[in-house]
């Protein structure tokens with residue numbers, strides 16, 4: 001509602017110029033004018049949120065915590081932001097990754113418009129993720145589980161904020177390339193022929209290409225993580241047969257997490273196995289995985305679902 005005499009826009013609680021609700025995240029564009037936007041955010045406990053620098057971007061960005069607590073992994077040190085805390089940067093020079101320690105509400109302000117770009121990007125990503133889960137016979141939430149567990153291991157291993165930001169996208173979209181694999185191969189109940197298998201093994205490269213086509217900086221940087229998520233430490237993986245230190249740490253994390261999740265998740269054609277058996281299985285095939293990532297998985301054993 002706008003008071004025509006005063007020029008003041010008055011929004012009651014629950015109203016917004018526009019809003020987007022997604023799993024774990026609610027966005028409301030509260031005010032927008034002269035390029036500046038004020039956006040309400042509500043993040044569910046355990047969800048991640050981030051700020052990324054971009055070429056040519058000079059905006060002031062700030063966030064003010066209204067309720068709950070938000071953890072900021074910041075150059076090796078961790079800070080917890082609670083109600084009343086405020087952060088700002090002009091412009092943001094480095095990736096900043098935040099984790100909601102509880103359900104958290106905050107106001108985000110930018111002096112250049114972001115809402116449409118931002119909400120379309122998130123909607124697009126969510127749509128792709130759902131397509132992949134359905135095409136691949138997974139129950140819903142596979143992408144979220146992979147992202148959440150990958151970030152847990154990444155934080156345990158002390159990854160930089162930049163790597164964590166790329167890991168967040170790379171883990172969530174690791175299988176996006178399966179969109180380009182025909183249903184007749186992806187959903188085939190029996191064994192794949194050599195020819196079908198060679199198409200299937202291209203999904204990590206298809207994924208990197210899809211992220212490249214978006215032209216969005218964070219997704220471009222997540223591309224190599226997606227392309228390497230089936231590479232194995234001992235060189236037995238695909239598509240390039242990379243080994244050891246030639247595989248990036250974020251990819252090595254997604255590789256372990258994806259294997260663990262595949263073992264513990266119920267699929268249409270078989271039930272998942274219990275957590276302890278899945279950890280034994282990862283232990284038995286250790287040579288395929290980066291030792292530090294396996295270590296981080298075992299360190300987090302008590303926090304794993306399954």
Ligand SMILES: [Fe+2]
Pocket residue numbers: 174175203229230
């Ligand atoms: Fe994959």
